[in-house]
Amino acid sequence: MRYVIYGKIFVAVCMLQLFSAPLAADSGGIQIRELxxxxRSWDGNLLPxxxxxxxxxxxxxxxxxxxxxxxxHRHPVINAGYLLSGHLRVHTLDGRVLDLQAGETVVEVVDVWHWGESLGEDPAHIIVFYxxxxxxxxxTLRE
Incomplete structure (x- = not known):
């Protein structure tokens, strides 16, 4: 349970940083927001x-x-994602859990065995940058 709370706190801190990031607009109506x-990855570890x-x-x-x-599975490379829709829950083998809702970002764990599951009624659609x-x-899939 502690890891679920930690994951939510980490996401909340990331979201707070997201919404406190400056917006820049020019005369053409362009807005830029740092997501x-x-x-660090979502579990708090420094990225390699x-x-x-x-x-x-x-x-x-x-x-x-x-x-x-x-x-x-695990990822030997740094990656980050943006959940477009749905509810995605990510689990690590040591019991850490991260819940993502549409509009939230994740910096994935690196070289850590984990899996995700789509919860709720809508598909979880995520764009991931590796x-x-x-x-x-x-x-890499676990055998």
Whole structure:
């Protein structure tokens, strides 16, 4: 239970930072809002240094039907996501839990086994940005 509360507090702090970030507008009506700025993943751990080698950026749109669970997996690269719709709950093997609602961001855990599940009536639709290396997979499934 402590980890669920910690996850919600961390998300609340990120959201507070999100809404306190300055908005910039020009005469054309353009607004820029910083969604997240952090050196830590959602579990509070510092992000690792970027590896040497050819950088590669990937952006995925992932839709998880209501009631579906992802397999246990980990990401060897830094990634961050923005939940467009639905309710996504993320679990780590050591019992930490993060609940995301539509409009919230997440900086994912790196090299930590975890899985997500779509809760509620709507699909969880998340856009995830991976900052890795061209020869490193973005996801590894647990055997």
């Amino acid at each position: 997240v700025r952090t050196e 240094a970027y590896p040497e080698g050819q950088p590669e950026i990937r952006v995925l749109s992932i839709v998880i039907a209501p009631g579906e669970k992802l397999p246990i 900052a890795g290396r061209a020869d490193v997979p973005i996801t």
